[in-house]
Amino acid sequence: MAFDISSRFRTGLPAPAAPWNGFPAYNFVGGHNDAASVPIDAFVEASERVLRREGQTLATYGLDSGPQGYAPLREFIAGALNARAGMAETTDNILVVSGSLQALDLVNDVFLEPGDTVIAEEASYQGTLTRFERLGVRCLGAPLGEEGIRMDTLANMLADLKSDGVTPKFIYTIPTVQNPTGTVMPEGRRLELLKLAGAYDTAIFEDDCYADLTFDGTRPRAIRALDTENRVVYCGSFSKTIAPALRVGFVAADWDVMSRLLAVKRDAGSGALEQMVLAEYCSAHFDSHVSKLQGVLHEKCRAIMEALDAEFGTSAEYREPKGGIFIWVTLPDGVDTMKLYEAAAADGVALNPGAEWSVEPASGRHSMRLCFGNPTLDEIREGVAKLADICHREFGVPVRSANVAR
Amino acid sequence: MAFDISSRFRTGLPAPAAPWNGFPAYNFVGGHNDAASVPIDAFVEASERVLRREGQTLATYGLDSGPQGYAPLREFIAGALNARAGMAETTDNILVVSGSLQALDLVNDVFLEPGDTVIAEEASYQGTLTRFERLGVRCLGAPLGEEGIRMDTLANMLADLKSDGVTPKFIYTIPTVQNPTGTVMPEGRRLELLKLAGAYDTAIFEDDCYADLTFDGTRPRAIRALDTENRVVYCGSFSKTIAPALRVGFVAADWDVMSRLLAVKRDAGSGALEQMVLAEYCSAHFDSHVSKLQGVLHEKCRAIMEALDAEFGTSAEYREPKGGIFIWVTLPDGVDTMKLYEAAAADGVALNPGAEWSVEPASGRHSMRLCFGNPTLDEIREGVAKLADICHREFGVPVRSANVAR
Numbered sequence: 001m002a003f004d005i006s007s008r009f010r011t012g013l014p015a016p017a018a019p020w021n022g023f024p025a026y027n028f029v030g031g032h033n034d035a036a037s038v039p040i041d042a043f044v045e046a047s048e049r050v051l052r053r054e055g056q057t058l059a060t061y062g063l064d065s066g067p068q069g070y071a072p073l074r075e076f077i078a079g080a081l082n083a084r085a086g087m088a089e090t091t092d093n094i095l096v097v098s099g100s101l102q103a104l105d106l107v108n109d110v111f112l113e114p115g116d117t118v119i120a121e122e123a124s125y126q127g128t129l130t131r132f133e134r135l136g137v138r139c140l141g142a143p144l145g146e147e148g149i150r151m152d153t154l155a156n157m158l159a160d161l162k163s164d165g166v167t168p169k170f171i172y173t174i175p176t177v178q179n180p181t182g183t184v185m186p187e188g189r190r191l192e193l194l195k196l197a198g199a200y201d202t203a204i205f206e207d208d209c210y211a212d213l214t215f216d217g218t219r220p221r222a223i224r225a226l227d228t229e230n231r232v233v234y235c236g237s238f239s240k241t242i243a244p245a246l247r248v249g250f251v252a253a254d255w256d257v258m259s260r261l262l263a264v265k266r267d268a269g270s271g272a273l274e275q276m277v278l279a280e281y282c283s284a285h286f287d288s289h290v291s292k293l294q295g296v297l298h299e300k301c302r303a304i305m306e307a308l309d310a311e312f313g314t315s316a317e318y319r320e321p322k323g324g325i326f327i328w329v330t331l332p333d334g335v336d337t338m339k340l341y342e343a344a345a346a347d348g349v350a351l352n353p354g355a356e357w358s359v360e361p362a363s364g365r366h367s368m369r370l371c372f373g374n375p376t377l378d379e380i381r382e383g384v385a386k387l388a389d390i391c392h393r394e395f396g397v398p399v400r401s402a403n404v405a406r
Numbered sequence: 407m408a409f410d411i412s413s414r415f416r417t418g419l420p421a422p423a424a425p426w427n428g429f430p431a432y433n434f435v436g437g438h439n440d441a442a443s444v445p446i447d448a449f450v451e452a453s454e455r456v457l458r459r460e461g462q463t464l465a466t467y468g469l470d471s472g473p474q475g476y477a478p479l480r481e482f483i484a485g486a487l488n489a490r491a492g493m494a495e496t497t498d499n500i501l502v503v504s505g506s507l508q509a510l511d512l513v514n515d516v517f518l519e520p521g522d523t524v525i526a527e528e529a530s531y532q533g534t535l536t537r538f539e540r541l542g543v544r545c546l547g548a549p550l551g552e553e554g555i556r557m558d559t560l561a562n563m564l565a566d567l568k569s570d571g572v573t574p575k576f577i578y579t580i581p582t583v584q585n586p587t588g589t590v591m592p593e594g595r596r597l598e599l600l601k602l603a604g605a606y607d608t609a610i611f612e613d614d615c616y617a618d619l620t621f622d623g624t625r626p627r628a629i630r631a632l633d634t635e636n637r638v639v640y641c642g643s644f645s646k647t648i649a650p651a652l653r654v655g656f657v658a659a660d661w662d663v664m665s666r667l668l669a670v671k672r673d674a675g676s677g678a679l680e681q682m683v684l685a686e687y688c689s690a691h692f693d694s695h696v697s698k699l700q701g702v703l704h705e706k707c708r709a710i711m712e713a714l715d716a717e718f719g720t721s722a723e724y725r726e727p728k729g730g731i732f733i734w735v736t737l738p739d740g741v742d743t744m745k746l747y748e749a750a751a752a753d754g755v756a757l758n759p760g761a762e763w764s765v766e767p768a769s770g771r772h773s774m775r776l777c778f779g780n781p782t783l784d785e786i787r788e789g790v791a792k793l794a795d796i797c798h799r800e801f802g803v804p805v806r807s808a809n810v811a812r
Contacts, residue, residue, distance in 0.1 A: 010515075010516065011519060013666055014666075016669055017666075023470070030467055033465040037465070038461055038465050040462070043457055044453070051450050052446060052450065055444055056441040056444050059444050060650065066426030099673065110419065111415060111416055112416055113416040113417060113418075131672075169414050201409070203409075230409060231409050243465055244464075245468065246677060247673070256411060260412075260419055264419070266511070267505065269653060271654070272651035273453075274677045
């Protein structure tokens with residue numbers, strides 16, 4: 001009798017993964033970035049220099065730097081946060097992690113247990129929302145405006161929770177280039193957010209993965225920079241500024257949080273070559289690289305807005321992103337973007353259906369997130385045209401495109 | 407009123423981590439390896455070649471290879487397992503993970519839930535035992551002999567469990583260079599193990615992290631190679647053969663298991679530079695590198711045995727390891743190695759107390775694991791001498807060392 005190994009699996013497993021079939025022809029999903037901007041020559045140089053200088057430390061777990069990550073990379077990160085986001089970090093406040101996804105897992109593991117309540121922006125990063133759901137945590141969506149979370153509504157939410165005897169564990173926010181809506185929360189509103197968190201005795205989890213990619217090159221001070229009470233845990237990433245495949249992100253937190261993050265972390269560190277090469281590369285080139293990348297992404301952003309205008313006309317509503325690699329598009333009520341997603345996938349166009357990026361899935365069912373970082377300018381134009389065709393075929397909108405009736 | 411962020415932490419958190427103070431002077435713990443053996447020149451070459459050829463794929467999550475890891479590395483791994491361990495893997499059976507620790511987490515996540523029972527060798531890898539404990543899984547220890555698990559005792563354990571209505575989820579084994587005892591299970595016994603697993607309807611989790619490091623260069627076929635029923639999930643690592651700081655390991659499993667491992671994996675892949683550089687380096691140099699490393703480690707193993715003989719005399723009992731980077735030493739009944747560990751740590755000598763490497767902590771309380779991969783030959787001699795002094799000071803043994811009464 002043959003053995004069925006699945007008879008030994010645990011209960012409640014997620015459905016099996018499907019085999020991977022390569023990237024779609026028009027790839028408007030995921031945090032992929034501009035391939036031509038990967039700084040190959042400088043990586044080769046950095047890699048040779050750092051390996052020859054200290055490659056022998058690869059023989060030890062954590063190099064010579066201990067569990068918080070390669071010390072020179074932590075020095076770069078602390079310096080960059082201080083210079084670019086007005087923070088005041090030391091290397092002891094920095095933990096290098098394997099992409100910001102690990103930051104989410106570790107911070108969640110320190111703060112959350114089943115039955116807890118958290119608040120997030122009503123449209124937010126899917127990877128965060130699915131994590132809350134898996135952990136059995138109730139997530140409430142704070143309404144968004146042109147400048148991020150609307151503080152009046154948030155105040156009402158917090159007051160309602162308090163009257164129910166509930167203190168949220170934290171408010172999770174992506175204040176700078178909000179994912180997916182692309183807004184930037186101004187400094188005044190950040191101070192209001194801190195004040196509200198103080199009044200209702202809750203913490204803030206600030207996810208700043210896109211903050212270096214504003215198109216005008218400016219960014220407000222981080223919420224953590226404005227915090228005087230150790231209320232904010234902060235995370236960032238090199239995935240969007242340098243390259244996602246590297247899998248290097250970071251957390252900034254005071255020692256009372258850091259010592260707990262380290263206690264729940266069980267992976268013996270992140271990949272050393274990435275940490276070494278990033279430290280070597282970034283200390284010389286980060287500012288100039290990011291400044292150039294801002295321009296490349298801005299051009300792609302303009303291209304996708306032009307393509308949406310040309311192909312969808314007034315059927316596609318969006319707010320011009322302040323930076324980053326994605327645009328949040330709302331289609332007419334008749335369009336179910338989950339169905340559009342399925343039809344488009346079958347035709348080689350990948351998009352993120354809005355329901356998967358919304359605390360209340362129903363509120364995102366006419367919206368979609370389109371990422372423009374990875375496709376070329378031509379692919380952006382062709383892909384959006386193809387998407388308009390598919391949308392017309394499935395839902396009858398847009399009726400006209402590029403001045404031609406369909 | 408100042409905010410106490412720990413008031414928002416979850417219940418049941420592990421104790422905070424202590425700040426890192428650098429490696430001890432005599433470092434006999436951890437899977438650290440020989441620093442002089444890190445192949446720096448070849449890494450520099452491999453790194454330049456692979457970056458220039460395909461560095462632009464760093465702009466995409468998973469490169470162009472999907473969620474199972476960089477395809478050329480999976481090709482190397484499958485080929486090496488087939489050539490060196492008699493397996494018959496395709497690249498579809500290989501998942502690249504961030505060190506074998508992630509392999510443990512993923513396999514555990516697919517198979518285990520609180521209340522489950524597993525069987526492990528009575529002395530086993532601490533990282534595995536602590537994981538079972540954290541998951542609320544009962545782990546039973548199978549007695550070990552010169553050739554690994556004693557099959558007669560295992561048969562009795564399985565029969566007893568069956569009479570209690572319990573089917574273990576799997577038998578976790580490190581058959582080749584068992585951690586910590588350094589034994590190698592011969593092929594005949596591997597077949598017996600498969601037969602017993604078959605008779606009692608359980609799976610096998612084969613951890614083969616040290617299998618390439620036998621001192622005589624030979625290894626039996628893997629248990630997974632002998633399995634005809636898809637009963638065995640297999641993991642290995644580059645930490646011991648190349649460098650631990652890289653954090654690259656792998657799982658070999660059929661698709662019914664692989665598709666579940668992928669479904670519970672949420673990290674967007676392992677570091678790309680390591681995967682790219684390892685694939686490039688290993689396809690040219692793995693066999694010759696490992697062959698040379700076997701010799702280096704064998705010399706260090708002889709040095710630690712000589713030092714133990716000289717410094718501890720008959721007070722230190724050990725079995726000569728067949729390979730790897732550690733030796734399992736048992737001291738007289740009067741020596742509590744947990745106390746020795748504390749006293750030695752204060753004096754700059756790090757060791758693994760046996761209780762932490764034993765399914766039943768009490769059974770390991772006179773034993774310790776000493777890792778000899780990272781210290782130099784001189785550090786091995788000095789460190790063991792220092793340890794003997796500390797042990798004499800604390801417990802009165804050894805009475806004599808190097809022919810001198812203490």
